[in-house]
Amino acid sequence: MPREAEPSINERAFVLQALEENIRLDGRALDAFRDIDISFGDDYGVADVQLGKTRVLTRISASIVAPYPDRKFDGVFVIITELSPLASPAFEVGRQSDLETHLSRILETTLRRSQAISTESLCLVAGQKVWSLRADIHILSHCGNLVTAASLATLAALRQYRIPDTSIKGGELTVYTPLERDPIPLALLHHPLCITLNYFENGEKMIVDATLQEQQCSEGEVVVAANPQGEVCLVQKGGGGEVDALVLLRAVDMAVGKVRELGKLVDRALEKDSKMRDKGGISAELSAENER
């Protein structure tokens, strides 16, 4: 049966007491992230993010469909989250838990409603053919802070994905295979990321990147989505103990700073990946030297 291990009274008391002394169980600072590792797969558009023991894999795929009749000029972008029992004993196959609703709603708002992807750029033939982009997010291991890990993985995958190039000649749409023409990157208007902050002591203490244990012992959490330019896309506080409005403002401040940090991490990972894939261009292809 799906059941998450709830912390015992002793654990809860210990975590709260340690936080009163500003100590976290793994020795991090209150606003420090765990080790983040972003890696990409062989195909374009597959990103694997490890945030401590939490692990999320996102895959982007595209297909051509007819647009919605009331949105003739917009493409389709769907985000599908999958929490499998592999990630945690609390998840069950096929049943949508609260956590899954929470996660998919936040990612929808952050990436779709904030127009991170220009859906108009996905339009091929108005009213007849548009790209349908699909982001499949697989949660492989749940150890706290799924929202940040999932948003990191999805953004990294979107930025790395290459969609096939197309051209229209006299009403005829041609989609080029990767051999005919290099696929092109997606048109991303901005790069939003989500940060979850858990608060304790009526909002006096906020921690970033809580582990599962810290999350279970916290009084509540605030999710803030923003981009590295400082524009806030989403502030969500779903339940939890009541806090002052100033606490929310502090949370937004903290989150914006952290998003900038994370944005740089994603930039670096993408650079490394593009260097690995770079085959050197025409001069490398024309060279007759053998690899030894």
Add this chain to the structure above:
Amino acid sequence: MASKTLVLPGETISPDILPTPTNPNLLLKLGPGLRHVPPSTITSTIAGPLCIDQKKNAIWVENNSGRYIPQPNDLIIATVHHSSTDFYSCSITPHTTFPQLPQLAFEGATKKTRPQLNSGSLIYARVLTASKHTDPEIVCYNPSTGKSEGMGELKGGMVFDISLGLARRVLMAKQREDGGIAVLEEIAENVAFEVAVGRNGKVWVKSGGVKETLLVGRALQEADVQGLGVEEQVKLVRKMIRQV
């Protein structure tokens, strides 16, 4: 005494490694990780070092597997989930059903003088019965002597998760020689603390302050995760003590 060779799944154990019992009537006991294929073949089902005990005439394969399966006479740390009329339902691992702890299963408990456990309390208990078809049963006293021997409710302190293999090694009588765990002895020279180790991969630590408790817990977890030998464990402990 135990001697080790490495086996892979599917390997047949050759008869010359098998121990020769001093008492010819004593049967050879097969422990976890081995399967008997009649009439006389023994194959291993998991990868790991094969351990042979001459005295008890037993062989088994050591493994560090992930999920704990309750076995009778194991000492475990359980969390009370809820209580019903005659017993408490406790949680040992998040994957299995709740074992039952009878409310009178404490030393010297009668209907009027039994301990009241709240939902979420930690207890140190012994597995009485465990089978595939029924809920396991746990008790807080030693069934043969009737004494509590340290079992019962654990107050304060903190619980840390460790692997099953490390839990088994720490529970051995001679930690340093047989199990290769020197962490607890090293820390005990500098810090006062109390420990209770559950075979389900949980360690309860209680010490003076948050930092000391964290030191013990994290030292054990690091020794586990990095697979440190005895000297490396001593070095790790000395480094961590200096940081506190």
